[in-house]
Amino acid sequence: GQQLNQSPQSMFIQEGEDVSMNCTSSSIFNTWLWYKQDPGEGPVLLIALYKAGELTSNGRLTAQFGITRKDSFLNISASIPSDVGIYFCAGPAGNQFYFGTGTSLTVIP
């Protein structure tokens, strides 16, 4: 199956700082999805990317579809306490969606 590796595994940042995380895959994806998961809840779709090189924003979030189609990046600007959670990348292949290993974000007020 596809392997999606996310880095960093965890981040501890001060409120107001910008955050960058990335996701790399062993194979090409034609769609990249970024999710946020709060404790005890389901993943919530943040951003969907469809074209290599595409840069898409959703409020303070910006994600990019890597040119090689094997990676994607998520940036959060001016972090706030409610940004705390686990961020997952995902992509469709075959008849399923593969998920990354997750990046845990902690924002220190």
Place this chain on the structure above:
Amino acid sequence: EPEVTQTPSHQVTQMGQEVILRCVPISNHLYFYWYRQILGQKVEFLVSFYNNEISEKSEIFDDQFSVERPDGSNFTLKIRSTKLEDSAMYFCASSDHRGRAGNTGELFFGEGSRLTVL
């Protein structure tokens, strides 16, 4: 906004018992999925379902598991003879496109059903 709904939110069962987790996918979606997440770990694929049959299943999805779409709105996951290691969050998800290279599917999740096997 349309959403995926799951019931129950939490189920506690004795080892060896059967459980059924229920999901109502988004109404115009055609592709349905079950995922599992053990506490603190990544989201793991169990099974995908389309046109009343399983499209793909993982090695986790053995004979202990089954899925069914008994009517036009529900999508269920049955776990027979539960084991301690089945304790996890089970997420239902749906998409209007198949998760296939070349398609632009977006996958939407329910809030999950927490299964605790004692």
